[in-house]
Amino acid sequence: MPKEKFVLLESTCVPLPFENIDTDQIIPARFLSATSREGFGENLFRDWRYDKSGQIKADFVLNNPAFGGKILVTGKNFGSGSSREHAVWAIYDYGFRAVVSSFFADIFRNNALNNGLLPVVVPEKFLEKLLRLIGSDPFQKVSIDLENQVISVIPDGDAVQFDINPYKKECLLKGLDDIDYLLSRKDLIIAFESSK
Amino acid sequence: MEPKTLFDKIWDSHVVQSVENGPDILFIDRHFIHEVTSPQAFNGLRKRGISVLMPERTLATADHNIPTKDQDKPIKDELSRNQVDRLTENCRENGIEYFGLNHSSNGIVHVIGPELGYTRPGMTIVCGDSHTSTHGAFGAVAFGIGTSEVEMVLATQCILQPRPGKMRITVNGSLGKGVSAKDVIMYIISRISTGGATGYFVEYAGSVIRGLSMEGRMTVCNMSIEMGARGGLIAPDDTTMKYLRDLPSFPEGFSPDFLHGQWNDFQSDPGAVFDRELEFDGSLIRPMITYGTNPGMGMAIDDSIPRINDIKAEDTASFLKSLDYMGFEPGMKLLGHPVDYVFVGSCTNGRIEDLREFARIVRGKKKAAGINALIVPGSKAVERQAVSEGIDIILREAGFELRQPGCSSCLAMNEDKIPAGKYAVSTTNRNFEGRQGPGARTLLASPLVAAAAAITGQITDPREFII
Ligand code: SF4
Numbered sequence: 001m002p003k004e005k006f007v008l009l010e011s012t013c014v015p016l017p018f019e020n021i022d023t024d025q026i027i028p029a030r031f032l033s034a035t036s037r038e039g040f041g042e043n044l045f046r047d048w049r050y051d052k053s054g055q056i057k058a059d060f061v062l063n064n065p066a067f068g069g070k071i072l073v074t075g076k077n078f079g080s081g082s083s084r085e086h087a088v089w090a091i092y093d094y095g096f097r098a099v100v101s102s103f104f105a106d107i108f109r110n111n112a113l114n115n116g117l118l119p120v121v122v123p124e125k126f127l128e129k130l131l132r133l134i135g136s137d138p139f140q141k142v143s144i145d146l147e148n149q150v151i152s153v154i155p156d157g158d159a160v161q162f163d164i165n166p167y168k169k170e171c172l173l174k175g176l177d178d179i180d181y182l183l184s185r186k187d188l189i190i191a192f193e194s195s196k
Numbered sequence: 197m198e199p200k201t202l203f204d205k206i207w208d209s210h211v212v213q214s215v216e217n218g219p220d221i222l223f224i225d226r227h228f229i230h231e232v233t234s235p236q237a238f239n240g241l242r243k244r245g246i247s248v249l250m251p252e253r254t255l256a257t258a259d260h261n262i263p264t265k266d267q268d269k270p271i272k273d274e275l276s277r278n279q280v281d282r283l284t285e286n287c288r289e290n291g292i293e294y295f296g297l298n299h300s301s302n303g304i305v306h307v308i309g310p311e312l313g314y315t316r317p318g319m320t321i322v323c324g325d326s327h328t329s330t331h332g333a334f335g336a337v338a339f340g341i342g343t344s345e346v347e348m349v350l351a352t353q354c355i356l357q358p359r360p361g362k363m364r365i366t367v368n369g370s371l372g373k374g375v376s377a378k379d380v381i382m383y384i385i386s387r388i389s390t391g392g393a394t395g396y397f398v399e400y401a402g403s404v405i406r407g408l409s410m411e412g413r414m415t416v417c418n419m420s421i422e423m424g425a426r427g428g429l430i431a432p433d434d435t436t437m438k439y440l441r442d443l444p445s446f447p448e449g450f451s452p453d454f455l456h457g458q459w460n461d462f463q464s465d466p467g468a469v470f471d472r473e474l475e476f477d478g479s480l481i482r483p484m485i486t487y488g489t490n491p492g493m494g495m496a497i498d499d500s501i502p503r504i505n506d507i508k509a510e511d512t513a514s515f516l517k518s519l520d521y522m523g524f525e526p527g528m529k530l531l532g533h534p535v536d537y538v539f540v541g542s543c544t545n546g547r548i549e550d551l552r553e554f555a556r557i558v559r560g561k562k563k564a565a566g567i568n569a570l571i572v573p574g575s576k577a578v579e580r581q582a583v584s585e586g587i588d589i590i591l592r593e594a595g596f597e598l599r600q601p602g603c604s605s606c607l608a609m610n611e612d613k614i615p616a617g618k619y620a621v622s623t624t625n626r627n628f629e630g631r632q633g634p635g636a637r638t639l640l641a642s643p644l645v646a647a648a649a650a651i652t653g654q655i656t657d658p659r660e661f662i663i
Contacts, residue, residue, distance in 0.1 A: 018513075018514060019511065024631050030608065032609065033278070033279050033609070034259060034275070035236065035278065035279055037343075046633055052616065056223040072300050075514075080424065085236075085343040089458070103394070105394060106394055111294065111344065114344035114345065115344060165218060165219065167218025167356075170343060178344070179240075179348050179351050182348060189221070189353060189354055193223065
């Protein structure tokens, strides 16, 4: 089934300058009992956003009205831990379309790419600068150009290239879906099984 | 011919086609599913108007959010009940074999696969669960996938995957008293960190690995994901074959002797090149425990937590945040620190050997006052075996109770939660903030360390109890 195409993204960012943010922080297990993909954004970073009694923790960045945007910028080794795709659904459902870090856990990165959320890997130095800039100025905008694989700071111009598997890039740009691709090769797959 | 790694041999023999400039189309021999990561995948199939392509290659169990008491009664929590009901329906509709609650083969997905003979050398195995790496203990390429990929496998029995890098971790020497497979893998992770093997598939080798039982090998492969690896595997040998031959039953059409004469196909060739090689000396490993909020923050149980000076400047903030959550100070010793809960179970340490180890220590002793203990077998078969060996009686006499199988406190989706601020010595694989309940403080360790804590009420070196 075709998905939303990833076009040029230009947005303010939300800074989350911690390392090793695992999927249990992104969406705690107790919220995984739903059977649909929608509505997980409500519980994104649940235990950082709310205290035990359900009160909003004012010092957490998502609760700070000054910050917003479609790009989440975060410390290295983001998304480690469980394979729960709910983590990606929660981030997407909340409104993010890209996550920028210097390092992603493997399964998280695959899950993100399969759901139209772009994981952008940038060098440590660039990440530090970005976190500093957006942390001090919530209006600071960043642009992510998937076609040319470039992420740049607007308007200061500092930009870096990022890597993405060419096949996955094509899927995101065109809104294509892996399953459609594989289904078109069903005969080949069935033949492969019978030859095993 | 170019020498090949075991991983590449298995991978290559499963490539249906390679996408130009892209991933491989990898055929999947065995697919395991459970209630939490599959409902959205079945919904996806429905939306596309297609059915499961090869239902006989998928096997289902309910494990993640089921209660570990009164399993014969309806599940109290409505959302959990609904999720399990949906799995039951989805399996029935699609002709998928299902070991639901109260089925004599029910259990944690990574415990039942091997014990029912569904996990075998040379296979490709996936499941919507990161600890699918467990099955690599049999010399299989096994890895965790997300729900979109679960849908992909249900629809096409294939997955689109780029080939990961290859790493070999060799552990030579021999293990000391009171040191188990859990300590070996926790030691490795503490050395290379939670991201140390990201992008790689790991082959474990060396005399220490060869000397482990199948249960121990599963514990090691299980936690491959905790250092970021896609998966881990161990070449099959006599230990593997003996385990397979001794299984009480086999799936139809399977002979445990199928490897005869094909041994070379299931080893890395001499001279095969790995992208990265690491070697450790097993005799240096002591019983381990974690002090922080990721599995890389581990140390020997009689060591001290690192001091600020030992930590890289850029890691200091995360380090302090983590210790603050745990209620610990830099430089502190953990021996003697009070413990509130002990959890023995999970796909890491919920097998019969783990219960035996726990029972070996607590036998003839009493549970410490104030300790809450949850002893949860990994499957119905483990539960039956424990009862047949009298382990349930040893536990009862010491003040413990054997519960019914499931993931339980490992991720606290059911009611087995550790309360906020409480310390739990847990034989599981993740000590993330809130993993065992909001505010829970998890200390990962082996069943022996858990047993020593359960009878002393504090963090205790298990070697004291082993003569
Ligand atoms: S026991 Fe824990 S780690 Fe294993 S499958 Fe269940 S929740 Fe996941």
